[in-house]
Amino acid sequence: MALREVFAAPDIAAEFDDAALVRAMLAFERALALAEARCGIVPADAAGVIAQVCDSAHFDAAQLAADARRAGTLTIPFVKRLTAQVAARDATAARYVHWGATSQDVQDTALALAARGASSKLALRLATIGDALAALAVQHRDTPLTGRTLLQAATPVSFGWKAAVWLCAVTRTRASLAQRTGEAAALQFGGASGVRASLGDAGVGVAESLACELDLPLPGTPWHSVRDAVARLGAEVGIACGVLAKIGRDVSLLMQPEVAEASEPAGEGRGGSSALPHKRNPVGSMYALEAGVRASGLVATMVSGVAGEHERGLGQWQYQWWTLAELYAAAGSAADAMVDVITGLRVDADAMARNLDATRGFVYAEALATALAAKLGRQAAASRVEALVRRAIETASTLAAALDADADTSRLLDAQTRTRLFDARTQLGSASDMIDRALAAWRAG
């Protein structure tokens, strides 16, 4: 584990490490030989030997890297070494290594395989987070807290509803990630220029067989020089970071000591400070926010890579393995952090109530204005409530007290209405229905 992986989910990052890259390239070469054997292009024996060597081949990443730098592509030194290892067992089989393929076929199909693996692991985290959010939505369906818009107190919401808002975004992200992965994790197989020239008429059969062998869809034409599908996937992984950052942002704001309505779980060595022995930092939220900051630039890089020159671009795709790796690592880091945060979240309903009270009823100003509007019209009601708010501020009193003190206004509302208006639990509007919809969508997802 390198220090950079402090900001990664190690098992997701592992889908893109050097061993995984080589492994995915070997998987391509193995499947290619087998597919070509099936189509009669490569002798079955030779394909068998190639497949065996691919299963056990060993590469020195540092030497590979040095040669790749010189060659300008990883595939040439990779194929050269693989061929040598096959030749060591069977000189005839060595003739058929990488037959009919080009460097970008290997590398882009490897990218597809890595993305599929990483998405699957990321999806597991999203499932855990979604389930935990669903539980919070149910448990805190009726736990009121201050709704906050533009970082100011607005009207009450419930914490379960807040969780449902997060959940809806996770639901959308899970579905979109699956779809985008399905589209982008597609076989790339075009040979030198993309038309599979060296396979002649057999190219179609080999391509289908190869796609089948690797369990990847076969797109109509090679995708390596118009990289929209992988850009869409990258954007989705980046947006997943944004969704997780949203949760982290809200939690970290709720965890401010002056607010203290929710907090991340504590634990040995978790969220401490090097200088302040008492401090508990929102480190889970930090990981999610960090990923969110990083995601947008990385997505920009993916979008910049759509348009390669002609049949193979000069610079847009060569590094894309690592850019996508970064995106997945960031999303994995954020997701791991949010798994911890959401499954262990400490919700302080009392603090929520206290902070609502501390607004001195101003969070009910809209409710009051709405009730009065039916009698006075919206703008007159608004003016009246503004005056009451002003009075409450000047007298360091509450809105309820100011209302009581203003007979002209208070007589417009009966006592029961006035009580209801200042009880957050009665002010949650459609929240419960929204929670149900969010839960249903998650369960159906």
Add this chain to the structure above:
Amino acid sequence: MALREVFAAPDIAAEFDDAALVRAMLAFERALALAEARCGIVPADAAGVIAQVCDSAHFDAAQLAADARRAGTLTIPFVKRLTAQVAARDATAARYVHWGATSQDVQDTALALAARGASSKLALRLATIGDALAALAVQHRDTPLTGRTLLQAATPVSFGWKAAVWLCAVTRTRASLAQRTGEAAALQFGGASGVRASLGDAGVGVAESLACELDLPLPGTPWHSVRDAVARLGAEVGIACGVLAKIGRDVSLLMQPEVAEASEPAGEGRGGSSALPHKRNPVGSMYALEAGVRASGLVATMVSGVAGEHERGLGQWQYQWWTLAELYAAAGSAADAMVDVITGLRVDADAMARNLDATRGFVYAEALATALAAKLGRQAAASRVEALVRRAIETASTLAAALDADADTSRLLDAQTRTRLFDARTQLGSASDMIDRALAAWRAG
């Protein structure tokens, strides 16, 4: 038409201009009043008056802007003016303007409406481009040209196949744009904090009725504070720019005078130069490439906007109308340009053949190596061909001549094979099948 719109499709840009923004906001207020009337929240008469005023309301954009700057939101001065116009007709009706809604409801629903309109217009262009590409794919199915990888000659491809590669990307983009628009163009309606508090139990009914009135889907929870869906749409529009830029990049490279295999249509005042009377610039490609350069940064901004604070964010969404407008304007500019370029593209099959010839047969080196590999193994064959290529270069000759001169090698291949190997038309591999798949996918799309 402002100068900035030189880089826009005017009718798509018009979906986001000031008048459109006000119009979309009025559409929201109109539909809200009607929906609330249907649910018994607002008297039918009042709703009728509001709807009428919304149909004919007039606003001074400059005054609105000045007040919006001060207020920090467009909605407050907008609602104030609208209410005044309603009041001028019917004081009672004025009480019900904007009932139960908040500023972000109006603005984000307006965004949804504008996006829907703009996507629909963009889709029309994509349809035209796709049809034109499909025609090119059919017409030039067997027109060979040099395949170029890393800006060097690789092996032959056909121009129809090249068009099919572009077409596949357009097919994917059309489908994805429709889907992302469908997801993002959703009703936003949550009231002050998102729970529709001021509508009490009626909130759900009003929301459904409002969604129906505007023909927009109703998401489980408000989306205004977790903006993943609109980020996905923005990414898609940006990726569309990338796909169009890919076509523009290839066309502009083909149009270089030393290549001259294809060119943009000429026309009065099109692509001239201020200093060079003879010059014909690839201005259509320029528009597409320009949009591609701009898109990635704009997508980054959209992705940066996913995570707002709590129930309404401070800075992530306020400008999003214009960022999305920029993306659509760029995509529209690129699409208009590519409609012209692709429907009017001049393809010079002779020049393509000439340039293939000018490679002195090096583009057939792979075919030769493949043919020899069956006899010699891949690496030995490759070495042999490398030697022939070297010789051809040293003797300023062609690969075919070098092969003929090397009896050891040439005797491995019969005469017919040798002819076939140097005929681009026989070297197109799966190209024709790929074209068929691309056409089928486009027609099915």
Add this chain to the structure above:
Amino acid sequence: MALREVFAAPDIAAEFDDAALVRAMLAFERALALAEARCGIVPADAAGVIAQVCDSAHFDAAQLAADARRAGTLTIPFVKRLTAQVAARDATAARYVHWGATSQDVQDTALALAARGASSKLALRLATIGDALAALAVQHRDTPLTGRTLLQAATPVSFGWKAAVWLCAVTRTRASLAQRTGEAAALQFGGASGVRASLGDAGVGVAESLACELDLPLPGTPWHSVRDAVARLGAEVGIACGVLAKIGRDVSLLMQPEVAEASEPAGEGRGGSSALPHKRNPVGSMYALEAGVRASGLVATMVSGVAGEHERGLGQWQYQWWTLAELYAAAGSAADAMVDVITGLRVDADAMARNLDATRGFVYAEALATALAAKLGRQAAASRVEALVRRAIETASTLAAALDADADTSRLLDAQTRTRLFDARTQLGSASDMIDRALAAWRAG
């Protein structure tokens, strides 16, 4: 004022509006004619007529735009119309319009002129903000408040020091903006391909004279195809947005009702809410944060534009006028907002003290640990303080009380020390010195 300009400083935006673009282009053509007259390339009379026409020329932006779209460049229709207007006065003079120049010369020099003007206006705002921050730094040199790291309470700082931290960033930005403007606002003058071919030997003299006429530096070679200087300027304007966003972020966090230590100035129509009559939103901070969100994507676009193809790029620069305009508009919007916010900031020293108290002395834990470390070593002291903090939390007490109750620990410190340790004013370390350094740097800047 268009609605988009809600997020702009109108006078800065005006440096880049259509009229300004045409005006700057006219300024170039005017100066070119005069410079060429001075070098004997253009008859003095002709230059005089051209200069007069440039002073009064009128253009229809919409027609210009339509023609520019077709031409792929603004300059061709612009020069055509200008030439016609000159010809209407003097057919001979019309021969010399735009002599020796190319479209990018006009447009990039116009960009230089606009940037110079916009920077100068932005610098005025930075000066006002810096002066206001300097005043705050002095006034609140000894006003303690909670230092907050990772959104948790850390140790005390002073509000004056906080202002000084902001001030240092403004100081750096002012200096860097001036420098980058000086570098980027340079003459572009190369003619068709950049070597000023059509001016022959006179090119150098004309270039120097033209630079002098426009009061712009003359770079060694044309900069239009290697756009690093303008990318640096764009990055600087974007970073200015980030610096202003930093201030806005802090102010908006301080203004949260649960914190309430500072607030933006109120004012008629300022920061209200459409649904909540009582609410006061941090709209100034919102503008700064909004600009900060937008800046990074725009900077990315500028950086993407450095590398044009050969002697004039295809897509990187054509839109740059508007990208730079966006950056300046955003920075201007943020700066205007921060002028209001900082010059009108309401600082509540009592609330700051109250919030410090509300930490129950935990913000002094480090001070206590440091004092104890001298006796016990750092880690033993830290453990001891952690235990005290735990006890204070368990007993709902304060750190001071927990210390008093722990005789083993409290006897290590004399009474005076213990008092000092829990007085924020004695815990400000180098804050005052830092303020002095910040003030000195600002004044020297």
Add this chain to the structure above:
Amino acid sequence: MALREVFAAPDIAAEFDDAALVRAMLAFERALALAEARCGIVPADAAGVIAQVCDSAHFDAAQLAADARRAGTLTIPFVKRLTAQVAARDATAARYVHWGATSQDVQDTALALAARGASSKLALRLATIGDALAALAVQHRDTPLTGRTLLQAATPVSFGWKAAVWLCAVTRTRASLAQRTGEAAALQFGGASGVRASLGDAGVGVAESLACELDLPLPGTPWHSVRDAVARLGAEVGIACGVLAKIGRDVSLLMQPEVAEASEPAGEGRGGSSALPHKRNPVGSMYALEAGVRASGLVATMVSGVAGEHERGLGQWQYQWWTLAELYAAAGSAADAMVDVITGLRVDADAMARNLDATRGFVYAEALATALAAKLGRQAAASRVEALVRRAIETASTLAAALDADADTSRLLDAQTRTRLFDARTQLGSASDMIDRALAAWRAG
């Protein structure tokens, strides 16, 4: 060497690898102890022991990473381990490890040290590239080639001038990199909240002494929460990538087989193709272009990191070490590639001449128009030349022949003029003067 480093300069990347990060953190702790000893805060003996342990301390990066993930900061586990290693030698000295510092002090000062080292190595490459460009500018001062604007032939330029244009950008970049490094590579030292509370009055002295010890400037206030200086540096490194990409773009375009005017040096294993034995790819240009694509997104991330919350941000800076590392690695990769490309560039002056000829004189159309304009006025001359160009195209002839055939026009110019007009060497305008200016600026830089 990991595979990712195929796209890095290994020695520059090494300035940011895990060992370098730990080393830089140790350098901070070492210098802190010594500075504090000098100021009488830490006993000299203790500081001596700490310094010795820092010189030889050993860390297991994987364990450090695992603990850092949990803690949310690298510094806590780092300091814990360092303290244990010091304690193993001297329990008293262990009390003074990290005295008065906070985690961000260590990490941001480490960033400053790494940036300084990396900039210095990058500057060496820029120096080599600049010298090689200067040599090319001199050597090819009079080697004409087609100037190309918008990828179309414009008027002639010289290859030496082209090199001078590149050189000017390298000159600016070298100067700006040095300046930005000097500004950003500054001491960060503020303690828990930034005011160095735990050092009391001694904080200023310690800070000055520490800055001196590390040979870093001491800014007026800590910079860790307003990260404009490091954003400027990141932008500069990204712009350096853009400048190198510009050179790579031009070289790769010149190296197209249909153009073939320049080519990258060949060499064993360099730029081969996995499928095409004959191919020579512009891999050096690819590395530069790749870096250019990646740079803009990374710069956006740096700009996004300017505005942290209060005294320490939540997510903007934690990953910045690696983002900056990526930028330097990319710039290093591009610079290494361009060192090879420019020092080994093969310039084919004959091909340049041939391609100029192949334009059939159209590249002289402006010269002809200019010459005629003196007689006919600019627009009449332009029309005349347009007609000649049209005729030359229709008759598959040259502009010179078309001119000869048009007696009305040709008689306006004497024979000598007509010869001159069609000789590229006489059409280079100010090119030579520009080369001299570029050389002078480089030498003065």
